[in-house]
Amino acid sequence: MSRPGRDDSPDRLYTLTGGRSRSGSDAFDLVTLVVTESDPVPGMQSEHVAILRMCRFPTAVVEIAAELGLPVTVVRILLTDLHDTGRVSARHPRSAHRLPDPDILEQVLVGLRNL
C-alpha cells in the first residue's frame, strides 16, 4: 500500500463478517458460479447488495472477490450468508469437454436467425 491508512476503507474485514473467519460450508469454491435469485432489499449490507447486482449473470467466486477487492475467504462467508437465505444459488461449472460443440451452437444461432 503506497500511503497506508489514507486510501483504504475504514471498514475492517471482521466487521463485514461479524467476526467470522470461516464460512462453515463448502458450497463455494473458487470457480463456483454464483447466480442472484432475488433483488437486493433496503438495509442490506452493501457487499451483499454489490454481490446480488454483480451476479445477475453467473459469476465465479474468484471474480466476485476480485471485483469487491476482498479476500476470497471473506467473500465465501458473505456468499454463504446469502446462500443460506436463498438469495443466491451456486452452480458448479461443468467440465469443458462436456459442453456442446461451439460449431453446433453457431449452427443453431444461424438457424434461429434464419427463421
Add this chain to the structure above:
Amino acid sequence: MTASPSLTRPSALALLITAVVTGAFCTVSVVAATPGTRAVVGWSLGAAAALLSAGAYAVTHSVLRNRVLRSRLAALNGQISAQEANAARRSADAVRLDAAQAAERKALIAAHTAELRRAESARAAALAATANAAGRMQALATGMLADLRDMEHRHADEEVLGDLLHLDHRTAQAGRLADSIAVLTGARSGRRWARPIVMESILRGAMGRIGGYQRVRLHSTSDAAVAGHAAEGVMHALAELLDNAANFSPPTAEVHVYVEEVPAGVIITVEDSGLVMSEVQLRRAEQAVSGRSLDLAGLSGTRLGLAVVGRLARKHGLTVSFRPSARGGTGALMLLPHELITHVTPAAPTTGVPQEPKAREAKAQKAQEAREADVEPEATHEPAAEPATGTGATTAAAGDISAETSGEFPQFGESGLPRRKRGRALAAAHPEGPDAPAAPSRASTAASDAAARFSSFRQAVRANSPTPEGNTE
C-alpha cells in the same frame, strides 16, 4: 459623697477630741460663771463647742480627702504615661511588623509565581510529550492496520485469516485509545480521508474499534456520506458512544444503532438496554459531552470516553444528547450538522468496498441501461467513471478489469445467447478450452493479466479445496 472608712475614722477622732476638749472647757466655764449668767453662758458655749466640733470634723475630713484625691491623681497620671509609652512601643512594633509582612508577602507571591510558571511549563511539556507519543502510536497503529489488511489479502487459509482478523481487531482498539489520547492532548486527529465516507462505512468503522462489536446491530438505509475531513472524528466519537453503550449493558444485550435523516442533518442514535441513567447522571454526561470545558482535571484513567466525545463534538460541530431509551437503557443521540453531510449520486453508489468495484458497478449499470437503449456506452461514461477509481497501486489492474468487463457487455445485446457471459475467469484459466475464442482478442493482454491473478488464487487454495480446474491439470 461616699466617705471611705479611712477618711471617716480620723475625722470622727478629730470630732471626738474637739467635743471632749470644748465640753470640758464649757463645763469649767459654766461652773466658774455666776449663777445668773450660768444658763446663757452654758447655752452659748455649748453652741460654740458644737460648731467648733463640726468645723474640726469638716476640716479634718476635707484635708484627708484632698490628700487621697491627690494621690489618686498621681497614680492616674503615672498610669497614663505608662500607657502612652506602651502605645508608642506598640505602634513602632506594628510598623516594623507591617514591613516584615509586606516583605514576606512579596517573597511568597514571587515563590508562587515561580511555582506556577514551573507547573505551567511542566504541564505544557508533559502535554506535548503525550501528544507526540500518541501521534506516534497512532501512526504505528495505522501502519499496522494497513499491514494487516495486506496480510489478510495474502493469506487465504481460514485459520491464518481468523488470527489476522483477531489481531486486526486488537490493533483497531489500541488505535482508538491512541486517538483518544491524541484528542485529549489536542494533537491532530489520526487519519484524514480523502473522500466522503458513506454512512455504512462510518458505522462499521466505529463499530470495529470497540471490544464488543459483535453485539452491535446496525439499522441504516441512509445513503448520506460524511465529508472526509470530519469522517475520522465522527467515527471516533461514535465508537466512544458505542463503547459506553456496550460496557454499560449486560454482556449479552445488543446495542442498536439507527440513522435518521432530518432537516438539520443526520441523527445517529445508539440505544442500549443496560443501566438507566439517573437525572443527575444524564446531566453530568451531557455536561461532559457539551465540550464547553477543556479542563483535563476532571479526567479519570478509565472514563475518557465522554470527554473525548465532547472534544470531538466541539471540533466538528456535533450535538450529542442523552435520553432514556425505549429499550430500557440509555439512548445517545448524535446530530451531524448538514455541513458535514454529502449525498452520493445514485448513479455511482458508494459502497464500503474500495473504489474499483464502485466504478465498475456504475459502469455495469450504465452499460446495462445503454444496452437497453441500444447505444454504445463506452464513449459516454468512460471519462466520467475514470476519475472515481482509486489512486492506489491497484488502479491499473482495476482499469483492466472494468475495461474488459464493460467491453463485454454490448456483446450480450447483440447475440442475446451467452448466458455464460463472462466466463472470463474460466477462459483465462483454460485458454485451450472452447470458451477461449469467445474472449475478445482486443482484451488479450488483460486476459493474460487476469490469468496470472487467477493462478495465484488457485495456488493459494489448492491445498484445502480441490477445484475442478485442479482436476483438469
